[in-house]
Amino acid sequence: MTDTIRILLCEDQTLMRQGLRTILELEQGLQVVGEAADGEEAVSQYNTLRDQGLGPDIVLMDVQMPRMSGVQATAVLTTSDAGARVIILTTFDYEDYVYDAIKAGAMGYLLKDVPADELVATIRQVYAGEASIQPKIANKLLMDFGRKGRASNTKQQEELSPREIEILKLLAEGASNRRIAEKLVLAEGTVKNHVSNILSKLHTENRTQAVYLARQRKLL
Secondary structure (H helix, E strand, O other), rough: OOOOOOEEEEEOOOHHHHEEEEEEEEOOOOOEEEOOOOOHHHHHHHHHHHHHHOOOOOOOOOOOOOOHHHHHHHHHHHOOOOOOEEEEEEOOOOOHHHHHHHHOOOOEEEEEEEEEEEHHHHHHHHHHOOOOOOOOHHHHHHHHHHHHHHOOOOOOOOOHHHHHHHEEEEEEOOOOOHHHHHHHOHHHHHHHHHHHHHHHHOOOOHHHHHHHHHHHHHOO
């Protein structure tokens, strides 16, 4: 990979944050461009770096941090910037944490005991626009989706139109509404309406959930 992936580290434990920086900067093509010790600082650092044209391309986000949690900070970032790519890195694999993180728009969820090579591989995968969740965590998430799916099966399941499938594939590549509009020669408002319809039909709350569920159902 020739591109340099610019990373913002968000972790309240100094030793852990320094260790992550060391690991990542040993890898060719990865650059840590900022650090944050709490959720509010993470949002502030992200906006500052973006304004300076320094990315970040990937945000590594701890869950439990002072002032604003990692999940809350993730929701703020993905709401203000549809292109934000957040990977949750935490010691917790509780279903509620996993679901809340994905609901907030995180594209990856890893436990802190993950090997360094798997962390790096996940960063590259999410940078390429693909969601990534460790298998044992994904199993928990799928079980939760399964329960929610059984509860929602009383509703008529609507099929996605060819245009919606086309847009869903671009969402899976990490494309923004504007990028999709340009590629498909559509108005950005039209794309936004299609995305809303996709979320509604799949009974999901954000793009990451929709892409993840579509892959599980082999729609992509």
